[in-house]
Amino acid sequence: QVRLVESGGGLVQTGGSLNLSCAASASSIRGNVMGWYRQAPGKQRDLVAEIRSGGDPNYADSVKGRFTISRDNAKNTVYLQLNSLKPEDTAVYYCYIDMIYGRYWGQGTRVTVSS
Numbered sequence: 001q002v003r004l005v006e007s008g009g010g011l012v013q014t015g016g017s018l019n020l021s022c023a024a025s026a027s028s029i030r031g032n033v034m035g036w037y038r039q040a041p042g043k044q045r046d047l048v049a050e051i052r053s054g055g056d057p058n059y060a061d062s063v064k065g066r067f068t069i070s071r072d073n074a075k076n077t078v079y080l081q082l083n084s085l086k087p088e089d090t091a092v093y094y095c096y097i098d099m100i101y102g103r104y105w106g107q108g109t110r111v112t113v114s115s
Helices: none
Strands: 004-007 010-013 016-025 034-039 047-052 067-072 077-082 091-099 102-105 109-112
Touching: 004 067, 010 016, 016 034, 016 109, 034 077, 047 067, 047 077, 047 102, 077 091
Parallel strands: 010 109
Antiparallel strands: 004 016, 016 077, 034 047, 034 091, 067 077, 091 102, 091 109
16 A cells, blocks of 8 residues: 655645645655646546656646656655646646556645636
8 A cells, every 4th residue: 555645735826836745655666657637626637747767757738838747766755846827727636656556646735826
């Protein structure tokens, strides 16, 4: 069982920034894909960004150039830097990790962008 704990969400004005963190309880995340999804009210959960160790990150078109995903394998943590935030970025952001035996999710952290 892997536990993911997210932090860093909050309320920010349009154009502002936030930095989300997700710490995994796994013994090591080195070989695992980690990433972030988000779910806005009344909408499906969509991929925001994902990252492999040593590989190029993958971003949704809607966040390219504004969001940056990174990871620190020594801290078992993945980060999502959110810049130039827009009201349409308002959602609950969930991190995940893909393990050999399945995908695990965090509890979510809410990001609200006011206009």
